[in-house]
Amino acid sequence: MEVGTAGGEGDRPPEGTGDASRLGADEVAVYGWIAAHEGVDVAGAAGALGLTPERVAAASASLTALRLVHEADGRLDVLDPDLVSGVMAAPVILALQRHQSELELIRERFSGLRDTYLRATRARSPKIEQVGQVEEVRAALTRAADECQAEILTCQPGGNRVPEVLEEALRRDTTTLARGVRMRTLYHHTARFNGPSQAYVATLSMLGAEYRTAHELFGRLIVFDQRVAFIPYADDSWGAVVIREPSIVHYLCRIFEQTWTLAQPFSDASVDGMEAVAADLDRTIARLLAAGMKDEAIGRRLGMSLRTVRRHIADMMEDLGAESRFQAGALMAAKGLLSDGDDQALTVPTTTG
Structure with a gap:
């Protein structure tokens, strides 16, 4: 027509x-x-x-x-x-x-x-749908949010989020919370050092949303009412895979719950976030470095920029007096810095680049 x-x-x-x-x-x-x-x-x-x-x-x-x-x-x-x-x-x-x-x-x-x-x-069997275009993904997410009745689970890796994206999310999430829908979101620790993310979390927390951070996350995920889940394409494009198969959705929700239990409540780094996450980040970077992981991979794993990762590593090597990464790994292992709960963990700046 x-x-x-x-x-x-x-x-x-x-x-x-x-x-x-x-x-x-x-x-x-x-x-x-x-x-x-x-x-x-x-x-x-x-x-x-x-x-x-x-x-x-x-x-x-x-x-x-x-x-x-x-x-x-x-x-x-x-x-x-x-x-x-x-x-x-x-x-x-x-x-x-x-x-x-x-x-x-x-x-x-x-x-x-x-x-x-x-x-x-x-x-359909299996109940999996691929959505390739970013406009279609946004439309599908909006429809799922509008139809959601009980709870939205979100895992959002990365430390920095674009202010324009946060403004759009603020309007949508405010409406969702007003309907009585529970919202829980996981961020990387580095989100505590991002101003727009801090303001966004502070605003929605007052409306009932819940936020926690962890040094490592399992990947991007959004689940609505434990009924439909969205995960990204494997090629890092803007596409998404929509999953409605109950067993798979249930499995993804269990992964979220396990990470949520171990994560820490979101707090502004300028207030008390620095002390809360610095040692955890230091141990994690040291452990990944000792395992031979490249700087780029460490950054993706922790939601940090490449420049910040390299600054962390340089500060660690300087504090240890190490002249090479191999020597730094050996010194960290000897001092017990690769173990969880170590009180002697290196404390270095964690501001994102």
Whole structure:
């Protein structure tokens, strides 16, 4: 079905209505002068308004074209602008009404397929759907959030989040929380050092959302009502895999719960987050470094920038007096720095880059 556009032949304003964008300061001034001097020729308006005769003539022509001024017996008089605007707006209103009718018709024609789609997807085996385009992923997430009744679980790796994305999430999550839906989110420890993330968490925590952080996370995950789960494509693209198979969703929820139990409540690093996570981050970096993991992999694992990871490692080597990474690993093992709960863990800056 073809849908008309506002620029179609039937949507054009009547002939002679002119261009409303031409109603500038000169037109307003001349209109006011004509209104105050009913039936008087505008020749004397130039001196009174401080305009040149050419500008007065141009403004008069524009007002005439817009039907705000009409000429009778060689003199000009004003017309009611509400009546003029009503005439000019009429075709636009008709076009909007027609488009609204077409929009409702489109929705009506496709609405009957929704139940068919849901029955078909529930009957699929396996119940897995791939969504490749980012717009489709967002639409699917929005629909799942709107239909969610009980709880949303989210694992959001990475330390820094784009402010624009957080603003959009703030509006959506505020509405969801207002419906009584419980929201729990896991972040990397490094999110504590990101200003936009701190503000976002502080705002939604007051509305009932719950946030915790951990030094290592299992990957990106969103689960709605323990019924449908979203995980990312393996190729790190913007696509998503939607999972409705109950056993798989249940398994993913168990992984989330285990990590949630071990994670720490989110707190602002400038207040008490530094002491809470610094030792944990140091031990983890030391353990991954000793295992031979590359700097880039450590950064992805901990949600840190490559520059921050390298600064951590350099500070550790300096504190240990090590001249190589191999020597640093040996010294860390000898001092027991690779064990959990060690009180001698190195304390180095953890500000993200």
